[in-house]
Amino acid sequence: xxxxxxxxxxxxxxxxxxxxxxxxxxxxxxxxxxxxxxxxxxxxxxxxxxxxxxxxxxxxxxxxxxxxxxxxxxxxxxxxxxxxxxxxxxxxxxxxxxxxxxxxxxxxxxxxxxxxxxxxxxxxxxxxxxxxxxxxxxxxxxxxxxxxxxxxxxxxxxxxxxxxxxxxxxxxxxxxxxxxxxxxxxxxxxxxxxxxxxxxxxxxxxxxxxxxxxxxxxxxxxxxxxxxxxxxxxxxxxxxxx
Amino acid sequence: xxxxxxxxxxxxxxxxxxxxxxxxxxxxxxxxxxxxxxxxxxxxxxxxxxxxxxxxxxxxxxxxxxxxxxxxxxxxxxxxxxxxxxxxxxxxxxxxxxxxxxxxxxxxxxxxxxxxxxxxxxxxxxxxxxxxxxxxxxxxxxxxxxxxxxxxxxxxxxxxxxxxxxxxxxxxxxxxxxxxxxxxxxxxxxxxxxxxxxxxxxxxxxxxxxxxxxxxxxxxxxxxxxxxxxxxxxxxxxxxxxxxxxxxxxxxxxxxxxxxxxxxxxxxxxxxxxxxxxxxxxxxxxxxxxxxxxxxxxxxxxxxxxxxxxxxxxxxxxxxxxxxxxxxxxxxxxxxxxxxxxxxxxxxxxxxxxxxxxxxxxxxxxxxxxxxxxxxxxxxxxxxxxxxxxxxxxxxxxxxxxxxxxxxxxxxxxxxxxxxxxxxxxxxxxxxxxxxxx
Numbered sequence: 001x002x003x004x005x006x007x008x009x010x011x012x013x014x015x016x017x018x019x020x021x022x023x024x025x026x027x028x029x030x031x032x033x034x035x036x037x038x039x040x041x042x043x044x045x046x047x048x049x050x051x052x053x054x055x056x057x058x059x060x061x062x063x064x065x066x067x068x069x070x071x072x073x074x075x076x077x078x079x080x081x082x083x084x085x086x087x088x089x090x091x092x093x094x095x096x097x098x099x100x101x102x103x104x105x106x107x108x109x110x111x112x113x114x115x116x117x118x119x120x121x122x123x124x125x126x127x128x129x130x131x132x133x134x135x136x137x138x139x140x141x142x143x144x145x146x147x148x149x150x151x152x153x154x155x156x157x158x159x160x161x162x163x164x165x166x167x168x169x170x171x172x173x174x175x176x177x178x179x180x181x182x183x184x185x186x187x188x189x190x191x192x193x194x195x196x197x198x199x200x201x202x203x204x205x206x207x208x209x210x211x212x213x214x215x216x217x218x219x220x221x222x223x224x225x226x227x228x229x230x231x232x233x234x235x236x237x238x239x240x241x242x
Numbered sequence: 243x244x245x246x247x248x249x250x251x252x253x254x255x256x257x258x259x260x261x262x263x264x265x266x267x268x269x270x271x272x273x274x275x276x277x278x279x280x281x282x283x284x285x286x287x288x289x290x291x292x293x294x295x296x297x298x299x300x301x302x303x304x305x306x307x308x309x310x311x312x313x314x315x316x317x318x319x320x321x322x323x324x325x326x327x328x329x330x331x332x333x334x335x336x337x338x339x340x341x342x343x344x345x346x347x348x349x350x351x352x353x354x355x356x357x358x359x360x361x362x363x364x365x366x367x368x369x370x371x372x373x374x375x376x377x378x379x380x381x382x383x384x385x386x387x388x389x390x391x392x393x394x395x396x397x398x399x400x401x402x403x404x405x406x407x408x409x410x411x412x413x414x415x416x417x418x419x420x421x422x423x424x425x426x427x428x429x430x431x432x433x434x435x436x437x438x439x440x441x442x443x444x445x446x447x448x449x450x451x452x453x454x455x456x457x458x459x460x461x462x463x464x465x466x467x468x469x470x471x472x473x474x475x476x477x478x479x480x481x482x483x484x485x486x487x488x489x490x491x492x493x494x495x496x497x498x499x500x501x502x503x504x505x506x507x508x509x510x511x512x513x514x515x516x517x518x519x520x521x522x523x524x525x526x527x528x529x530x531x532x533x534x535x536x537x538x539x540x541x542x543x544x545x546x547x548x549x550x551x552x553x554x555x556x557x558x559x560x561x562x563x564x565x566x567x568x569x570x571x572x573x574x575x576x577x578x579x580x581x582x583x584x585x586x587x588x589x590x591x592x593x594x595x596x597x598x599x600x601x602x603x604x605x606x607x608x609x610x611x612x613x614x615x616x617x618x619x620x621x622x623x624x625x626x627x628x629x630x631x632x633x634x635x636x637x638x639x640x641x642x643x644x645x646x647x648x649x650x651x652x653x654x655x656x657x658x659x660x661x662x663x664x665x666x667x668x669x670x671x672x673x674x675x676x677x678x679x680x
Contacts, residue, residue, distance in 0.1 A: 026412050028326075028369065031452055036434035037417050041376075062434070075436040075592075077418030078376045090377075094338050095536065095582040096495055096568050099575075132420060132586050133338040133536075134377060137495035137568060138502045147379040175348070176380030189376055189415050193386060200387045202380075204268070209345040211502030212491075213263045215246070215518060216254040223255040223489065224480045226473035228280060232288035235295035 010053035016046055020061050023191055032062050036072055038190045040079050045186035049080040078189070080127075085120045086181045087165055090131040090144045091158070097133075101154055102141035106130050108155035109143075112162055126165060127182075138208040139174070146185045148173035151206055177202040250517040253506040255481045255489040257469050258462065262349040268384050270391040273352040279397055281468035285360045286405040293364040297467065299475035301487035305462030306332055306423075307534065307563045308639075309486075309552040312463055318447035319365045319455045327367035328456040329358060330432065331464055333374040333385075334416055334423040337535035338586060339566030342491040343461040345503060347374070347381035350465070351388035355411070357464035359397060360471060362409050365457055369410050373428055376416040386413050420590035424638050425458040427592065438594045439638035462491065482508035486551030486562075494519050496569035497526040509549040515567060516546075526571030530654065534563020536583045537643025539650035540576075560650070576655045577662060578670055580647040581609035587644035598641030601632035605648065612662050615669030622652060622659055 020039055027034040039061060043054030050073045058069045073079045091106040092098075113121050113128055120127040136142045139151035143158050150161055151174040164171045170179040177199035188194050216222065266272035273279070285293050298313025319327055331354065335343040347354060358370050374382050389411050392398040400408045414432060421427045422437040429451050431437035450456020466488065470478050479487045486508040492515055495501045499520030506515070512531065522528055530540045533550055538561040541548065548558050555562040570579060588602040605628055611617050629645035636642060652659065661667040 028452070031433070033434035034414075034432060037431065038415065040417065041415065072434065072436055075419065076376075076416070079417055093582070094586055095579045096339060098582050099570070099579060100496070131377075132589060133336055133340075135335045135341045135344050135375065137339050137341045137566065138493060139341075140495055140501075144377070147377050149380065177383065185379065188379060188383070189417075191413070191415065193390075194383055200383050201269075204348045204380075204384075205345060208500075208502035209349070210263055211500055212254060212504035212506075212518070213256055213259045215251070215504075216256045217263060219245075219251050219254075221251050221254045221256070223257045223260070224477060226477040228277065228284075228472045230474055232284060232292050232296050232471065234289065235292045 010047065010051065012043070012046060012053070012057050016042060016057075019190065019192065020057075024061065026191070033064065036062060036064070036069065037076070040069075040073055040076075041186050041189035041191075044079065045183050045190060048084045048183055049082060080118075082118065083120060083124070084182055085125050085127040087125060087145050087179070088127045088129065088147075088182050089162065090129050090134070090147070092132070092134045092136075092140070092142050093130040094133040096137050097141040100140040104155045105141055105143060105153050105158045108159055109162055112159055126162065139206060145173070145179060146182050148176040148179060150174055175203060175205055246517045250514045253510045253514050254504065254518070255507045256505050257481070257489045258346065258350070258353070258465055258491060259503060259505040261353070262345070268349055268351055268388070270352060270388070270395060273350075277472065278352055279356055281471035282356050282359050282397060283403060285363060285471050286403055286407065290364045290366060293360065293471070296475055297364070297470060300470045300478040301475075301485070302463065302466055302470060302478065303486065303552060304460055305466070305490065305564070306460030307337065307537075307561075309562060312459065315447065315459070316361070316365050316457055318445070319457060320448060321366060323455065325454045326369065326452075327365055328451040328454060329362050329365065329367045329370040330425075330429065330451055330456055330458045331358060331370065331372040331461060332423060332425060332428055332458055333372055333378070333381075333461045334428060335375055335378065335461070336420045336423055337537060337564050337566060338583065339495060339532055339535045339568040340493060340564040341495070341566070342493045342503060342564070344378055344381045346461055346465055346491075347378075347385050351381075351384045352392070353465045353468055354385065354461055355388050355392050355397070357467040358411060359392075359402065359409055360467050361457065361459065361464055363405075363407055365455075367457070368408050370412075371432060371451070372411065372413045373422070373432055374413060374415055376418050382413060382415060389413060419592075420586075421592045421638075421640055424640060427638070428458065429456065436592070438592045441637075483549065483551045483553075485553050490565055492550070492565045492567055494567050494569065496531070497523045497571040497574070498569050499523055509551040509554065511547050511549055512541075512567065513546040515550075516569075522569070522571060526573055528569065529572045529574060530570050530576055530579075530651070532563075532566060532568045533560050535566040536568075536586065537561070537639070537646050538563040539646045540654065541650075542654050561646075575658070575670065576651050577609070577658050578613060580651045581606070581613055583647045584609055584644060587640065591640060591644075595637035595641065597632045598636040598644065601628050601636075601641065602644050604628060605644075610671055612659060613669065613671040615662060615665065617659070617663045619660070619663060621663070622656070626652060
């Protein structure tokens with residue numbers, strides 16, 4: 001396993017350096033350190049993981065020590081320390097998804113791919129991980145590929161999804177935009193706009209999200225009405241100074 | 243499926259979810275067509291203090307889990323102190339069971355942005371950050387688009403709508419750490435550090451982001467603000483209960499026919515919610531459920547008629563939390579469920595304080611032993627003793643929350659543990675089946 005110390009020299013591109021400057025400029029003067037999480041995503045966009053060179057790059061950009069950057073990089077799950085594949089497949093195995101079939105999905109994918117948690121297939125295509133709650137419990141069990149959602153999975157459907165990826169296809173997620181590579185996704189995570197046509201407008205949800213809203217509409221139920229033009233009342237004058 | 247009764251349907255109060263069914267409401271034209279940014283125009287005509295007073299009067303309580311009165315939080319921000327003020331929106335949704343903020347940001351992102359502008363105007367902040375969970379890329383895309391559109395239309399930036407009020411908003415993505423949903427850990431993370439909670443006091447209201455006065459509010463809280471500004475405090479209080487006013491999104495998941503998001507007046511019961519959601523999946527009988535995520539003590543079929551508002555749930559020994567209602571049946575194993583939750587807390591414990599770091603580590607081990615058929619009755623005492631040393635002794639609420647499923651499952655379902663220990667339930671775990679073990 002690679003460690004943060006065992007990297008080889010690597011030069012980040014001028015484009016990455018320019019992007020780093022733009023990211024840092026989003027934060028208040030003197031508070032540049034706030035850009036550290038985006039910058040760690042940015043170095044992953046070039047290298048697919050956070051390497052010692054990536055740590056050194058962030059440190060140099062922000063005037064921090066490598067130890068300070070390393071301490072942050074090792075804290076967060078989305079910063080990968082081992083090489084990653086083109087696709088990161090995350091299976092929710094938190095309680096609800098696990099009991100609705102997520103555990104079975106994970107075991108099936110692990111068997112299909114021949115890899116375990118945080119491991120990548122030999123061809124460098126797919127990294128598998130089990131994930132904690134992905135905030136989609138009404139769609140349980142869920143799988144994400146490069147963080148795009150595939151809802152209501154079963155061991156069979158997830159196995160088919162993996163087979164499609166291996167066949168060079170990119171199945172359309174249930175919610176969110178079409179798939180891109182993990183490195184391309186890291187650019188979005190760094191704060192760069194996803195300018196692919198239709199990415200923002202891509203399908204928002206399955207039926208679960210709208211159930212309450214549509215049920216109310218279907219039965220003509222509405223919240224109480226109001227007068228939007230009524231001004232905000234002036235608060236009673238405060239007591240004067242002592 | 244039989245239709246829900248009129249009484250159950252009457253519990254529905256679509257306010258925050260009202261626009262969700264309009265396909266282009268996420269786009270600024272669609273949003274403006276549906277009363278979008280009217281509340282901002284109205285708020286900018288009022289004195290900022292009057293906006294704070296309005297939110298106070300509405301009785302709005304934070305939707306992130308703690309239920310702190312929002313207007314009171316805003317009023318804690320010192321004024322004329324010469325320091326910059328900040329609003330930080332907590333969009334780091336990740337409490338197991340919780341899935342209300344991502345759909346809100348997907349379908350109605352401008353409601354969040356409009357709420358941000360109004361809130362910043364009220365607390366006199368000229369910079370806001372929206373800290374969104376890293377994995378939520380689909381929602382982040384929509385929120386970023388909404389921010390860009392709002393700038394283009396003059397709802398953000400300099401001299402907003404000619405009011406003289408300036409506001410810059412930055413969307414900031416996390417990197418995978420549940421603890422960053424804790425407000426002080428979130429602030430440390432936003433400052434570029436490991437996400438570990440801070441000692442309080444001082445509170446964020448005086449020493450928050452960059453040691454300046456800061457309001458940290460959940461997505462649901464901020465998205466409620468434009469509605470309150472438009473409808474008024476009295477209107478908001480027509481929904482919900484006296485001390486838990488307004489509508490709230492209940493997120494239903496698990497063994498039910500139609501899981502999903504149901505916005506109802508606060509104080510709606512599980513019985514009503516189940517009726518709206520088509521009932522339990524055939525063949526499944528309700529056994530245990532969380533009222534508001536895994537950090538809230540489990541409830542049982544005896545609590546079907548408990549009003550799900552802050553005070554009623556607290557009186558029943560649990561917490562309303564994030565109204566993440568996870569429903570489990572008699573075919574689900576409560577011991578295994580609790581084990582999986584503890585694995586989560588163990589993985590997500592930031593390691594700063596000993597009770598949470600060590601307590602969760604050892605409790606996971608005890609559960610593995612029990613589930614492997616090697617537990618002892620003493621293990622149950624050890625679990626409770628460990629919880630005693632974690633609850634109230636941890637640095638933040640993550641440790642407290644971890645004890646919730648343990649103590650409540652032992653309270654209601656001790657026999658299920660004993661059945662593993664005495665061999666009536668066959669062992670469930672073997673070393674090669676420890677999915678999620680670290």
